[in-house]
Structure formats: C-alpha cells, structure tokens
Amino acid sequence: MERKVITTATAPQSSAPLSQAIQVGNFLYVSGQVGVNPRTGEIPTGIEAQTRQTLENMQAVLEAAGSSLEKVVKATVFLTDMQQFAQMNAVYKTFFPQNPPARSCVGVSALARPEFVVEIECIAVL
Numbered sequence: 001m002e003r004k005v006i007t008t009a010t011a012p013q014s015s016a017p018l019s020q021a022i023q024v025g026n027f028l029y030v031s032g033q034v035g036v037n038p039r040t041g042e043i044p045t046g047i048e049a050q051t052r053q054t055l056e057n058m059q060a061v062l063e064a065a066g067s068s069l070e071k072v073v074k075a076t077v078f079l080t081d082m083q084q085f086a087q088m089n090a091v092y093k094t095f096f097p098q099n100p101p102a103r104s105c106v107g108v109s110a111l112a113r114p115e116f117v118v119e120i121e122c123i124a125v126l
Contacts, residue, residue, distance in 0.1 A: 004027035011057040012036040033057040041107045047084040051091040068077040072101040078119040082107040
C-alpha cells in the first residue's frame with residue numbers, strides 16, 4: 001500500500017523528524033498537534049485556548065488530506081495536568097458535537113515544550 005506524506009502551511013511546521021500526517025489507503029494518521037498559532041508562532045495561554053488552537057491545527061491537517069473532523073475515528077489527548085480535563089473536554093465537545101470519535105486521554109509529565117499543556121493526535125478516514 002502506498003504511503004503518502006501530508007503537509008500544510010495552515011498548521012504548525014515542526015523541526016522534529018515527523019510528518020504532519022501520513023495517509024495509507026483510506027486511513028489518515030495525524031501526528032500530535034499542539035496549540036501553536038501557525039501564522040504567528042504564538043502559543044496561547046490556558047488549557048481552553050490551547051485546546052481550541054490544537055483542534056484547529058488538527059482540522060487544518062485533516063482538510064489538507066481531504067478529510068475532516070467528522071471522519072476522525074480515534075483521538076488521543078495528552079494533558080500535563082489531569083485536573084484540567086473538564087476544561088479541555090468542554091472545548092473538545094464543541095469540535096465534536098455529534099457522534100464523537102473513540103478517545104483516550106492520558107496524563108503526561110511534560111510535552112515537547114514547557115508551555116504546552118495539551119497535545120492531540122488522531123486517526124481518520126478519507
């Protein structure tokens with residue numbers, strides 16, 4: 001099966017050795033997205049703002065591949081503070097108002113940069 005790299009300027013670019021997403025067949029594997037504004041490089045403050053930006057970045061990658069949030073089948077959320085789960089979840093629900101994907105949420109001690117409080121990766125179909 002062919003492996004296709006998906007890249008878009010409408011989501012943050014990383015200097016790390018990773019692709020924003022990989023398409024294999026009808027499946028799309030989206031790398032963990034974080035709350036960096038792709039136009040300004042700024043990281044919003046607070047779990048709600050970072051969750052919103054993270055999901056907007058994920059949406060941009062999905063759309064670049066010809067998919068959408070409605071086609072996400074599995075998401076994994078990484079939080080540096082599980083006490084912020086309710087706030088993250090409130091924002092998350094606005095992006096997946098009906099028939100949300102399967103999801104896991106994992107508490108982690110840190111993410112790639114100390115400013116990051118949430119990271120979300122997903123698997124979607126085309």
